[in-house]
Amino acid sequence: MVHLHIIIDDKEAAKLTIDPKTELNKVFKTKKSILDILLDNNIQVNFGCFGGSCSSCIATVQQGQEYINPEGLHPKVYTGTKEHQILTCISTIEDEAPEDAIIELAFMKKMRTAKQGT
Numbered sequence: 459m460v461h462l463h464i465i466i467d468d469k470e471a472a473k474l475t476i477d478p479k480t481e482l483n484k485v486f487k488t489k490k491s492i493l494d495i496l497l498d499n500n501i502q503v504n505f506g507c508f509g510g511s512c513s514s515c516i517a518t519v520q521q522g523q524e525y526i527n528p529e530g531l532h533p534k535v536y537t538g539t540k541e542h543q544i545l546t547c548i549s550t551i552e553d554e555a556p557e558d559a560i561i562e563l564a565f566m567k568k569m570r571t572a573k574q575g576t
């Protein structure tokens with residue numbers, strides 16, 4: 459079991475306990491992405507392309523980076539992620555994460571835009 463803690467806009471939004479071995483996408487016969495797990499649990503975060511190219515689904519990993527495969531579904535196209543950031547639409551949780559693993563992810567609801575003009 460993995461304990462998934464979700465923070466949105468600096469507030470605790472959800473806590474899930476999941477078994478990564480059983481989180482499978484039945485249509486595509488692959489592991490579920492972290493984004494799939496969140497949406498299946500009615501946790502509303504930003505997303506766009508579902509393919510690792512738009513960066514809408516970006517999250518900052520505050521804890522448990524070692525239990526995440528950041529390109530578990532396929533390699534990312536968007537290359538602007540910083541250290542400790544993942545694209546949740548292509549990231550998966552490692553099957554071998556220990557029973558007491560905690561993954562804490564922080565999302566921003568509003569997309570941040572670059573400052574204009576200065």
Ligand code: FES
Nearest residue numbers: 506507508513547
């Ligand atoms: S939804 Fe576009 S990169 Fe994840």
